[in-house]
Amino acid sequence: MKFGKELNATLCSLPSEWHSYTIQYKQLKKLITQLVLEMRDVGLSPEELREGKISKRIVFENQGQNVISTVCIAPNESEGVDSEKLLQMRTDSAFFSALFDTLSGLSNLEKDNRKALTDTLEVLSDRLLKAASPREKDMYIWRNIFGLYHEASVFNITSDKNSRDRLDWFNGQMRERKFRDKLHHNSRDIFDEFILILTQLVSVVQFQRLNQKAMRKILKKHDKRTGLGESTYFSKFIAREELSLSADPCTTASQMIALRVTRVVPQPEDYSCPVCMDIAWKPIRLSCSHLFCLPCLIKAQDQEKWDCPVCRCADSVKKANGGNIDRGVQKLMQLYFPKEIQKKAIERSKELAIRDYEALTGYAVSNDKCVLM
Numbered sequence: 004m005k006f007g008k009e010l011n012a013t014l015c016s017l018p019s020e021w022h023s024y025t026i027q028y029k030q031l032k033k034l035i036t037q038l039v040l041e042m043r044d045v046g047l048s049p050e051e052l053r054e055g056k057i058s059k060r061i062v063f064e065n066q067g068q069n070v071i072s073t074v075c076i077a078p079n080e081s082e083g084v085d086s087e088k089l090l091q092m093r094t095d096s097a098f099f100s101a102l103f104d105t106l107s108g109l110s111n112l113e114k115d116n117r118k119a120l121t122d123t124l125e126v127l128s129d130r131l132l133k134a135a136s137p138r139e140k141d142m143y144i145w146r147n148i149f150g151l152y153h154e155a156s157v158f159n160i161t162s163d164k165n166s167r168d169r170l171d172w173f174n175g176q177m178r179e180r181k182f183r184d185k186l187h188h189n190s191r192d193i194f195d196e197f198i199l200i201l202t203q204l205v206s207v208v209q210f211q212r213l214n215q216k217a218m219r220k221i222l223k224k225h226d227k228r229t230g231l232g233e234s235t236y237f238s239k240f241i242a243r244e245e246l247s248l249s250a251d252p253c254t255t256a257s258q259m260i261a262l263r264v265t266r267v268v269p270q271p272e273d274y275s276c277p278v279c280m281d282i283a284w285k286p287i288r289l290s291c292s293h294l295f296c297l298p299c300l301i302k303a304q305d306q307e308k309w310d311c312p313v314c315r316c317a318d319s320v321k322k323a324n325g326g327n328i329d330r331g332v333q334k335l336m337q338l339y340f341p342k343e344i345q346k347k348a349i350e351r352s353k354e355l356a357i358r359d360y361e362a363l364t365g366y367a368v369s370n371d372k373c374v375l376m
């Protein structure tokens with residue numbers, strides 16, 4: 004599909020109030036055609052420019068409502084050294100004025116959208132803090148919901164179509180597992196709002212990426228047809244003008260959700276021991292700041308493995324003992340992961356019982372059977 008058609012088709016699925024902010028791809032394409040004719044009139048050959056036969060630089064200036072582009076042609080050897088020939092083409096300035104005008108509008112729209120979404124997310128975050136707190140029964144359901152949200156990777160991908168597909172997958176999972184029904188009444192409203200915000204963010208991302216693609220395409224076309232190579236100069240110019248355009252909409256969206264929503268409910272992976280990959284039950288903080296579970300530390304010391312297995316910090320395992328338990332993290336884990344901690348405590352007491360039995364009897368317990376050691 005030609006890009007102009009693709010642009011219109013994608014726009015149909017996006018809010019109509021955004022349509023007027025879109026890069027006017029077709030009009031800009033027409034201006035390029037007119038520019039090529041104007042270049043011929045002033046004696047500038049796209050072919051010679053493309054072949055590098057003419058040495059030039061471009062200057063962009065912002066004059067009120069308009070962007071003025073000046074093509075500075077370096078003189079021939081026969082001419083004076085400092086005598087650059089300056090050319091201002093009406094259609095070229097019209098092209099970049101129109102493009103810059105749209106980008107300014109987009110920058111303001113992005114700012115407004117971001118502000119509105121951030122405000123909504125702040126309120127949602129406060130409500131979620133209460134609804135998903137360790138005192139509430141919904142905490143584990145919220146953790147499962149956010150676990151699946153991470154799995155869906157809604158904003159961690161390169162294609163914008165995928166972002167929508169991933170959100171559909173996530174919504175499908177929510178329906179299949181009936182998470183909404185399992186939540187208490189107050190949490191259900193928050194859930195509905197979370198889904199709504201995700202849907203809006205996916206549209207925002209899709210719109211931003213569509214415009215980025217339109218800009219890339221139209222500038223490439225401009226470079227190709229005129230040979231002027233102005234896209235590089237224009238990119239530097241818009242960077243100087245400090246437009247608030249998100250370079251990577253997916254990352255921005257993903258950070259917005261992580262910061263105000265999903266981080267409210269910690270995931271066990273955030274507190275896992277890098278050796279056994281399970282939750283760091285009785286968390287030991289080594290001098291290098293890495294976190295391990297006590298049983299793994301004891302095992303490492305028994306095997307005389309003295310350095311931190313993560314950062315190789317010398318003797319950090321050797322120096323650690325029960326006094327290195329991170330009480331703050333331990334308290335947080337007891338609060339947020341009561342079930343996981345309980346399971347781990349049972350496993351650990353089983354392990355210790357087996358160890359004692361083996362020491363006393365001389366029999367090794369393997370796969371629930373005893374063998375002579």
Ligand SMILES: [Zn+2]
Nearest residue numbers: 276279296299
């Ligand atoms: Zn461990």
Ligand SMILES: [Zn+2]
Nearest residue numbers: 291293311314
């Ligand atoms: Zn370390």
